[in-house]
Amino acid sequence: xxxYGFAPVEEKDAALLIVGSxxxxxxxxxxxxxxxxxxxxxxxxxxxFSAPVPETKEAKKRLLLDHKIALWDVYASCVxxxxxxxxxxxxxxxxxxxxxxxxxxxxxxxCNGKAAYDAFDKSSPVPVLRLPSTSPAFTMKFDQKLxxxxxxxxxxx
Numbered sequence: 001x002x003x004y005g006f007a008p009v010e011e012k013d014a015a016l017l018i019v020g021s022x023x024x025x026x027x028x029x030x031x032x033x034x035x036x037x038x039x040x041x042x043x044x045x046x047x048x049f050s051a052p053v054p055e056t057k058e059a060k061k062r063l064l065l066d067h068k069i070a071l072w073d074v075y076a077s078c079v080x081x082x083x084x085x086x087x088x089x090x091x092x093x094x095x096x097x098x099x100x101x102x103x104x105x106x107x108x109x110x111c112n113g114k115a116a117y118d119a120f121d122k123s124s125p126v127p128v129l130r131l132p133s134t135s136p137a138f139t140m141k142f143d144q145k146l147x148x149x150x151x152x153x154x155x156x157x
Contacts, residue, residue, distance in 0.1 A: 003028060003080060005073045005094070009061050010103065014070035016156055017099075017106050021115040022075045022091070024083035024135075032057045033071055036083075038136035040145055041112070048150050068157065070103065074119040084137070085115030093119070100125050108156040110149075113138060 005023055020033070027035040034041035042060060046053040049067055054060040064071055078091040100106060108126050111117035113133030122128050129152055132138060132145045 001079065001081070002077055002090075004077045005075060006031075006033060008070055008072035008094075008099070009033070009064055010070040010072070010099075011065050011068075012103060013068060013105050014065075014103050015068040015105050015107050016110060016153065017070045017072065017103070017108070018064075018110045018112060019071075019116050019120060020073045020112040021085045021119060022073055022078055022080065022088060026083070032060065033073075034134065036136065039134050040136075040142055041134040043142070044134060044146050044149050047146060048153055068105070069153075070106070072099070074116050085113070088115070091119065093121075096121060096124065108152070110152055110156075 023033060024036055027033055043053050045063055049063065051063055054063050072094060074093055075088065075091040076094045079089040080087045106126055109120065109124055109128045111120055111128060111130050113135065114130065117128070117130035120128055131148050131152055132140050134145060
């Protein structure tokens with residue numbers, strides 16, 4: 001079954017772009033990025049920016065946008081059963097060429113995990129970095145993931 005991702009969380013002055021691969025089943029059901037309660041993404045962003053963990057879609061968007069971070073996925077759509085990145089088939093990618101043209105302040109692309117990094121076009125006009133996946137399926141301790149993410153975000157903001 002073909003599934004479809006979300007529109008980007010964005011403002012024209014974004015300095016960082018974080019990309020995942022494709023929303024999980026839970027995120028698609030909740031209609032927003034990183035909805036699985038065990039995904040470390042929102043707790044890490046809150047910790048990095050010394051903010052409470054956002055609970056609502058609007059609070060999540062505001063946390064990113066207030067810090068000049070855009071969020072999107074590599075794939076606009078794909079065929080996938082379940083949530084595993086390894087199950088992605090027939091992926092249709094989002095139009096990042098247009099995205100970079102309309103977001104000239106982007107300094108770096110931070111890929112949330114190996115699948116996003118492997119699928120992202122490395123000929124982008126800015127550096128593309130692979131960070132540890134925030135998914136609970138990637139078994140690295142929270143503090144270790146946080147250290148990588150914090151360093152990358154602080155370096156480019």
